[in-house]
Amino acid sequence: MLDATTRSGGTATVTPRTAATELAVATAGPVAPTGLARVTRVLLSPWSRLSLLVALLASAATTVVLFRPQELLTDGWPPQLGGAAAALAYAVAYGLCTVAFVPRPLLNLAAGALFGSQLGLACALAGTVLGSGIAFCLGRVLGQEALRPLLRGKWLKAADGQLSRHGFRTMLAMRLFPGVPFAASNYCAAVSRMGLLPFLLATGLGSVPNTAAYVVAGARASTPTSPAFLIALACIALPGLAGAVVAWRKRHRLRGR
Secondary structure: OOOOOEEEOOEEEOOHHHHHHHHHHHOOOOOOOOHHHHHHHHHOOHHHHHHHHHHHHHHHHHHHHHHOOHHHHHHOOOOOOOOHHHHHHHHHHHHHHHHOOOOHHHHHHHHHHHHOHHHHHHHHHHHHHHHHHHHHHHHHHHOHHHHHHHOOOHHHHHHHHHHHHOHHHHHHHHHHOOOOOHHHHHHHHHHOOOOHHHHHHHHHHHOHHHHHHHHHHHHOOOOOOOHHHHHHHHHHHHHHHHHHHHHHHOHHHHHHO
16 A cells, blocks of 8 residues: 555655655644634724724714703603602613713702702712713723723823722712713723722712702702702802812923923
């Protein structure tokens, strides 16, 4: 037979056909991925996930512009919804609307007008934490891996380092003082190495003063001369003024960076 091996004097002689077969196996290399594996790899790539995140956020914003679901929150609820069910539904709708870029002050005012100061504050805070958590998870899963290599500017690196090393206190300060957009702070924290639990705790605690001021203002909007309404307006205006003063005093240092 042509592909048989013969032994003579303790040595093995390989026929040409056998040698060619062994050479082909040795030089074949790794098996090329199948079409399904290649498609899966592309779909799960960082930039594909980031594109999905952008598409989801754009769709949410478009839905808000076209259908204005926030009007349901401000104009009232169906008669069959009342008490705890209405409060729970409002909190869930609040969280989803914040992910879709509906302004939180409007939602906070509506919470006070619909449910009063105490229950309205509870609904608004629950919705704030829920919306922040959804945005954080979306940004972490779909955007972090693609965006972290782009953190090259001094400001971006400084913000990332601050959130990664001192996430709780940094996020707490961002929630306490107005000026940083709610959605932007959510996705900045998601791209950083900050943990989810410190993010949610800082969001819940830091959002209490500003949220309470808007909720009380909404609850007492029918009596604009009442002390509670005037105090709520002062609590809304003073942190904004303080933030503007701090930014003005630090403007030269920020330019120097």
